Amino acid sequence: MRPVIGVCASHDTEKKTFFVRENYMESIMRAGGLPVLLPMTRDAETIGEMAERIDGLFLAGGGDVDPAHYNTPKHPKCGEIDPLRDDFELMLISRVMTRKLPIFGVCRGIQVMNVALGGTLIQDIPSEVPVNEIHLQNPPYDEPIHEIDVYEDGLLRKILNVPRFAVNSTHHQAVLDLAPGFVVDARSPEGIIEAVHMKDDPRIFGVQFHPEHFAYKSKGAQALFNYFVDCTRT
Numbered sequence: 001m002r003p004v005i006g007v008c009a010s011h012d013t014e015k016k017t018f019f020v021r022e023n024y025m026e027s028i029m030r031a032g033g034l035p036v037l038l039p040m041t042r043d044a045e046t047i048g049e050m051a052e053r054i055d056g057l058f059l060a061g062g063g064d065v066d067p068a069h070y071n072t073p074k075h076p077k078c079g080e081i082d083p084l085r086d087d088f089e090l091m092l093i094s095r096v097m098t099r100k101l102p103i104f105g106v107c108r109g110i111q112v113m114n115v116a117l118g119g120t121l122i123q124d125i126p127s128e129v130p131v132n133e134i135h136l137q138n139p140p141y142d143e144p145i146h147e148i149d150v151y152e153d154g155l156l157r158k159i160l161n162v163p164r165f166a167v168n169s170t171h172h173q174a175v176l177d178l179a180p181g182f183v184v185d186a187r188s189p190e191g192i193i194e195a196v197h198m199k200d201d202p203r204i205f206g207v208q209f210h211p212e213h214f215a216y217k218s219k220g221a222q223a224l225f226n227y228f229v230d231c232t233r234t
Contacts, residue, residue, distance in 0.1 A: 002032055004033075006036055006053075006054035009038065010085075011084060018039055021060075026216070028225055032226075035058070038054075040088040042091070051098070051099055056231065057096045059105035060106060064080065065111055065173075078124065090115070101232070102232050104224070105207075106206065107209070114175045121175060122175070122192075125192065131191075133188055135188075143168065144167055144168055147188075148209070150163055150165055211224050
């Protein structure tokens with residue numbers, strides 16, 4: 001039986017639609033997982049049952065996390081906020097952590113995970129932490145735009161086995177203050193956090209870039225999904 005991977009989706013509030021990109025699901029399936037889209041809700045009982053029925057949680061990319069969740073005033077350049085998605089993911093992360101399940105977060109995923117565990121975010125890189133690197137590229141998204149420094153002895157180094165890795169970049173926010181228990185695994189050359197993992201449980205990890213866009217042609221990008229799904233089998 002393939003492990004069931006709960007996937008947190010995006011939300012079109014006007015059309016009242018939950019949706020997720022194909023390449024997230026395809027990357028998980030290539031790794032041997034069975035991805036299932038989780039509908040957003042604030043009902044604690046339903047969220048608890050979701051956490052009981054999945055073998056791992058995948059936190060996909062999307063809009064910005066409300067800075068109220070990390071006790072910070074909203075920056076003028078903070079983007080669109082979805083209160084339902086924030087509430088749902090924060091509650092679900094808590095339940096999944098209680099069950100000690102693997103979690104993999106991508107882009108918004110690494111950010112909401114950091115917030116859920118007590119960290120904070122850079123709300124807008126260009127205006128708060130000016131860098132020369134482009135972190136919000138134009139399509140195509142399956143082409144790398146900058147490299148990241150992969151730290152020795154970190155989880156990402158163990159997965160990729162390289163000191164530097166070329167990544168795409170479609171974000172204007174990033175991790176600022178690291179949540180207690182998290183360890184930085186990679187940074188961009190100018191210092192933006194690009195990967196983290198939980199020190200006491202390396203099955204909980206996240207990356208700021210979007211490996212799903214180039215996992216179909218990159219062994220390194222697909223290796224992240226393979227590692228995650230393998231963790232759900234143990």
